[in-house]
Amino acid sequence: MTQNELKEAVGRAAIAYVPENCIVGVGTGSTANYFIDALAEIKGQIQGAVSSSEASVARLKSHGIPVFDLNTINELPVYVDGADEINHQLQMLKGGGAALTREKIIAAVAEQFICICDESKLVDVLGKFPLPVEVIPMARSHVAREIVKLGGHPAYREGVITDNGNIIIDVHGLSISQATELETKLNQIVGVVTNGLFAHRRADVLLLGTANGVKTIK
């Protein structure tokens, strides 16, 4: 199976976690796009969605799925999203698509986080994929200097402005054994909006696309 076929398989498998008549949290990226396309097939059974990016909002609307403002809803049973890396404790590294802050906000509201990934994303130690950090533009140099003090190699993601009007610094050269501690330390740097470690709020379920089918890891 190709990587895209594995992504499609997990996107479809996540539909089983969507309760009837609910509002569903929808993430961002190529794997989340397969979930959105599968969701379109059952759109008559849900109220609609909240979403972590303008790109996913556009895709949801193109399928005729109503999109709600997160502030107008009281409960969110499930959030479905991909990841750039996930470890065996279901801690994730996310933000390759620059949507990390909205992803983290929706994940914080959701009762269950269902992570959908192809098997290339499962790692023993997070950090081979550069860790994205969303930063207020005027704090770029300050945040970069503080990241160097933590042992990382910061790289400004040229030409990218987030949906919140901020920039992304990608942190290379990390081998992240203490993910919750690093998540906290990075968020304490003044000028950081948030970082792409989802260690405090991990996934509840991983649907992993493999050559032998979709594996469920809890």
Ligand SMILES: O=C(CO)[C@H](O)[C@H](O)COP(=O)(O)O
């Ligand atoms: O965090 C994300 C976007 O900010 C995505 O979930 C992550 O980049 C994975 O994307 P893809 O499914 O395209 O591999």
